[in-house]
Each structure stands twice: as structure tokens, then as C-alpha cells.
Amino acid sequence: MLIRTRPDIAGSEITPESVYRQRRDFIALGLSAPLLMLAGCHSRDNDGIPNRIAADSADGFRTGEEPTRLADVTSYNNFYEFGTGKNDPARNAGSLRPSPWSVEIAGEAAITGRFALEDILKLAKPSERIYRHRCVEGWSMVIPWLGIPLATVLAHFQPTSKAKFVAFTTLADPQQMPAIIDGVLAWPYREGLRIDEAMHSLGFLATGLYGQALPNQNGAPLRLVLPWKYGFKSIKSIVRIEFTETMPATSWNKSAPGEYGFYSNVNPVVSHPRWSQKSERRIAGSASKLFAERIATRPFNGYGAQVASLYAGMDLRKWF
Amino acid sequence: MVLKFAEPRWLVAKTTTHLLALLPLALMIMAAMQGGLGADPVAELTHRSGRWALRFLLFSLAMTPLRRLLSRPWPIRFRRLLGLYAFFYASLHLLIYLVLDLQGEWAQILTDIVKRPFITVGFAAWLLLLPLAITSSKKWIKRLGRNWGRLHKAVYAIGLLAILHFFWLVKADKREPLFYAAILGVLFATRLIAAWRGRAAKHPSAASTPARR
Numbered sequence: 001m002l003i004r005t006r007p008d009i010a011g012s013e014i015t016p017e018s019v020y021r022q023r024r025d026f027i028a029l030g031l032s033a034p035l036l037m038l039a040g041c042h043s044r045d046n047d048g049i050p051n052r053i054a055a056d057s058a059d060g061f062r063t064g065e066e067p068t069r070l071a072d073v074t075s076y077n078n079f080y081e082f083g084t085g086k087n088d089p090a091r092n093a094g095s096l097r098p099s100p101w102s103v104e105i106a107g108e109a110a111i112t113g114r115f116a117l118e119d120i121l122k123l124a125k126p127s128e129r130i131y132r133h134r135c136v137e138g139w140s141m142v143i144p145w146l147g148i149p150l151a152t153v154l155a156h157f158q159p160t161s162k163a164k165f166v167a168f169t170t171l172a173d174p175q176q177m178p179a180i181i182d183g184v185l186a187w188p189y190r191e192g193l194r195i196d197e198a199m200h201s202l203g204f205l206a207t208g209l210y211g212q213a214l215p216n217q218n219g220a221p222l223r224l225v226l227p228w229k230y231g232f233k234s235i236k237s238i239v240r241i242e243f244t245e246t247m248p249a250t251s252w253n254k255s256a257p258g259e260y261g262f263y264s265n266v267n268p269v270v271s272h273p274r275w276s277q278k279s280e281r282r283i284a285g286s287a288s289k290l291f292a293e294r295i296a297t298r299p300f301n302g303y304g305a306q307v308a309s310l311y312a313g314m315d316l317r318k319w320f
Numbered sequence: 321m322v323l324k325f326a327e328p329r330w331l332v333a334k335t336t337t338h339l340l341a342l343l344p345l346a347l348m349i350m351a352a353m354q355g356g357l358g359a360d361p362v363a364e365l366t367h368r369s370g371r372w373a374l375r376f377l378l379f380s381l382a383m384t385p386l387r388r389l390l391s392r393p394w395p396i397r398f399r400r401l402l403g404l405y406a407f408f409y410a411s412l413h414l415l416i417y418l419v420l421d422l423q424g425e426w427a428q429i430l431t432d433i434v435k436r437p438f439i440t441v442g443f444a445a446w447l448l449l450l451p452l453a454i455t456s457s458k459k460w461i462k463r464l465g466r467n468w469g470r471l472h473k474a475v476y477a478i479g480l481l482a483i484l485h486f487f488w489l490v491k492a493d494k495r496e497p498l499f500y501a502a503i504l505g506v507l508f509a510t511r512l513i514a515a516w517r518g519r520a521a522k523h524p525s526a527a528s529t530p531a532r533r
Contacts, residue, residue, distance in 0.1 A: 068359075069359075071359075072358075072359035073359075075358065075359060076358060076359030076360060080492070080493070084490075084492070084493035086358065086359070086360070087358065137491075139360055139363065182493070182495075184492045184493045185492055255492055256491075256492075271435065273436075273437075274436055274437070274438050274488060274489070275432075275436055275438075276428055276431065276432060276435075276436065278428060279425065279428065281360060281362055281363070281421070283359050283360055290352060290361060291361055291362050291420050292360060292361070292362055293423075294421070294422065294423045294425065
């Protein structure tokens with residue numbers, strides 16, 4: 001019998017929202033003290049848009065930037081299988097049954113088949129990552145995720161030398177997902193990565209956020225998190241992972257090839273045909289701020305130090 | 321005119337229309353003060369003001385067909401008021417985008433207007449509304465004569481630009497802009513049919529209002 005699994009994580013590792021925010025205040029205090037001496041000087045980039053103080057750990061796993069409020073993270077979602085309005089997933093995702101859940105592993109790997117989620121989650125010790133999340137629509141959040149490294153999971157299934165890409169598929173069940181019938185995109189939702197991207201240490205399989213099990217609207221029970229790519233690459237409610245030799249089709253790319261590339265790395269110099277990607281609205285959630293602050297968008301969403309080498313020699317304007 | 325301006329029921333009707341037209345603004349302000357605009361208040365305010373601009377434009381456009389449908393003159397007396405509210409919400413929409421969203425990043429505003437087709441057409445729609453709003457007074461109607469009607473036919477082009485602006489903005493779910501496009505199409509069709517019938521019947525400009533010139 002399958003029982004809904006909670007992430008196997010020590011209670012001490014689970015941090016309530018209030019503590020996240022206090023912790024952030026503490027970090028901000030530490031960071032701002034030396035800056036007080038520079039009062040009047042603003043950190044600005046070439047475009048004159050204020051830069052946010054980057055306080056990431058060296059591996060990029062944790063940023064010290066202010067986390068977005070839990071209420072905002074869980075009520076402002078793009079999950080079109082539950083409707084195209086930002087609030088629709090929070091309203092409609094109650095019909096999703098994240099347990100029991102299994103994931104099919106297929107393609108160019110030594111181990112393939114259907115695996116219960118709880119068995120996959122046993123492959124690595126759960127940990128927390130605090131990542132920036134940049135949506136292609138020009139807004140961003142900071143989210144404390146809970147989960148396991150993608151690379152560890154993929155390596156377990158022993159991809160063969162033919163495995164050049166990894167394709168991911170979201171559940172597409174009209175009974176659980178009421179907006180499937182609207183046919184806004186060609187379901188099921190598909191995403192993909194080159195194998196070296198997928199094996200990068202920043203790639204994360206999230207099972208929770210803010211120390212809680214992943215809410216349905218955020219992609220329960222298992223979703224990808226790729227902080228250097230636009231949010232739509234971080235596919236939700238994964239039911240299938242396939243190792244492929246050729247570049248897999250991805251949903252948004254199929255829907256509008258001129259607008260959404262396979263790579264879709266966050267890149268302020270490559271504009272989306274319909275909107276600039278130079279800057280973003282940071283949904284930070286400070287109670288004192290009524291409106292989101294506009295901040296500069298950084299190449300690879302600020303994870304260039306970790307991931308830029310994956311794309312060495314590539315023309316990122318062509319391979320957007 | 322059947323109705324006189326001083327008539328109490330006319331005054332009541334106009335005041336009610338003003339209050340109803342200002343209700344979306346009041347709700348926006350109240351929601352903003354209570355934190356009820358969701359995770360991204362700037363986007364929410366932009367979308368709400370934009371939707372109301374388009375809706376008021378369509379309300380305004382519906383008045384002439386409504387008059388014909390009811391064979392009553394009164395709808396035409398709401399047309400200017402509704403059109404001015406379309407301009408009001410369109411200006412609010414533009415202002416929210418410039419001040420709250422771009423927060424004074426003037427370089428980006430210019431590139432957006434030039435390089436982003438959906439912003440280009442949206443801005444064009446607002447620019448075209450400007451002369452219509454200015455020339456909406458009785459004084460201008462008199463001064464422009466026959467040309468007033470010609471000028472104000474631009475409102476259909478504005479409606480088209482506004483809907484295109486909406487259509488190009490949404491990523492995949494085109495149903496809502498298409499819904500507004502269908503309404504605009506129906507309103508325009510009634511105008512065409514009426515014009516065609518009028519010509520066929522050699523009915524020389526029966527309407528007394530400047531709407532039909």
C-alpha cells in the first residue's frame with residue numbers, strides 16, 4: 001500500500017516562514033552595515049536599474065535575498081492544466097491526487113521501468129535550496145525549496161552513452177486537471193534538458209517548499225527546479241523521465257518556436273519578441289512595499305558562476 | 321430632444337453612470353490598501369485598468385446600435401461619457417505601466433514602444449484616443465461639423481488596436497481577447513448593416529446626432 005510520503009527530513013531542518021524572514025533581516029543587517037558608510041551610493045548596472053545585493057553561497061544553493069511570502073508563492077502560479085489565470089491553480093488544483101504517485105523511467109538507461117515516488121526519494125538525502133525563480137513574463141520570486149539533487153536521481157538509473165538529452169513529462173489527466181480540456185497547449189506538458197545541464201549540481205527535484213510538502217498548485221508531488229532558466233523549464237508534477245539521443249520536443253517551444261527556445265536560459269540581452277528581459281519585478285513580499293521592486297535581470301539569473309561553462313562557445317542569441 | 325438636461329431622472333441616470341464607471345477604480349484603490357491585489361499588485365492593476373479601458377470603449381460603441389435597437393434616443397447621451405471613461409482607464413493603464421511597473425526606466429519605455437509590437441499598438445491606441453477625448457465637447461462637435469463624425473470613426477480602429485494589444489500580450493490562452501474581438505465585430509457589423517440599409521433606402525441622414533455625422 002502506498003502512503004502519502006512526507007519528505008524524510010529532520011524536524012530541525014524545517015524552517016517556518018517567520019524564521020526565514022528573520023534570518024533574512026539578520027543577513028540584510030550584516031550586509032547593510034558596511035554599506036551605510038557608502039550612503040548615497042547606489043549599486044547600479046549599465047542600464048541604471050538598481051542591482052540587488054547578491055548574497056549567494058558559493059555553490060549557488062542558497063541565496064540570502066528576501067524570500068517571497070509563502071502566500072504569494074502558493075497563489076501566483078502558471079500551471080495551465082488548472083487554468084491560465086495566476087490564481088486558477090491555487091483554486092483548482094485540489095483535484096490533483098499527488099499520492100500514490102509513480103514515475104516512469106524510460107529510454108537510454110540501464111535501469112528503466114515504473115518506480116514509486118517514495119523509492120525515488122530514497123535515492124538522496126533531502127535538503128533545502130533557496131533559489132531565485134525568474135518567470136519569462138518578467139516577474140521573479142525567491143523560494144526555499146525542499147528536495148533532492150536531480151543529478152543523483154538521474155545517475156541512479158545509469159544513462160548510457162546514447163543518453164544525450166533528458167525529456168520530462170507532466171501528468172495529463174483531464175479528471176484531475178480540469179483545464180486540460182481547454183487545449184491551450186498540446187498536453188501533456190513536456191520539457192527537456194541536455195544531459196550535462198541535467199547533471200549540473202543546481203538542478204533540483206523539489207518535493208516541498210518552505211519546509212512543507214509541495215502544494216498541488218506548485219507541482220506536487222515532484223517537480224523540477226532549474227534556477228538559471230525561465231520558470232516554464234521547471235516542469236511540474238512529473239510522471240515520466242526519458243533519456244533520449246535526440247533533442248526532445250518541449251511544449252512552449254512547439255507552441256511558439258520563435259519565442260521560447262529549447263535552452264531558455266535567463267538572459268537579459270535576448271529579448272522575448274513581446275517583452276524585454278532586461279529587468280524584472282521582484283515579488284519579494286516585504287510588508288512595507290506595496291508594489292514589487294523593479295530590479296535588473298542577470299545572465300543565467302545570477303547563476304553564471306555555476307552554469308556559464310555549460311554553454312561555453314555557444315551563441316546564446318541563436319540558442320536562446 | 322425628449323429628455324431635458326435638468327430633468328431629475330436624467331440627472332439621476334447620469335450620476336449613477338458616473339458612480340458605476342468609477343467603481344472599478346474604487347475597487348482597485350480599496351484592494352491596494354488592503355493588500356488584496358495578490359502576489360503581483362502591479363500586474364493586477366495594469367490588467368484591471370486595461371480591461372476596463374477596453375470595456376468602456378465597447379460600452380461606448382454599443383450606444384449607437386442600442387439606440388437603433390430601442391428606437392429611443394437616450395443611449396446616445398451616454399456615449400460621450402462612456403467614451404471618456406475609456407480614455408480615463410486607458411490613461412490610468414498607461415500611467416500604471418510607466419510609473420509603477422517601469423518605475424521611471426525611461427530607456428526601457430522607449431525601447432518597449434519601438435520594439436515590442438504589443439506595446440507599440442497599445443500606445444498607438446492611446447495616442448489615437450487623445451484627439452477623440454479632446455474633441456468630445458459640444459464646442460468641438462460644432463466646430464468640426466461633418467469632419468467630427470469622420471474623426472470619431474477612428475474609434476473602431478482604436479478598438480482593433482486595443483484588442484490586438486491584448487491578443488499579443490497573452491501567451492497561449494487567446495479566449496478573452498477573442499471574446500472582445502467578437503463583440504467589436506458585432507458592433508461594427510451593425511454599423512455596416514445600418515449604413516448599407518440607409519443607402520439602399522436612400523434615407524438621407526435621418527439621425528440628428530453627430531454620431532452618424
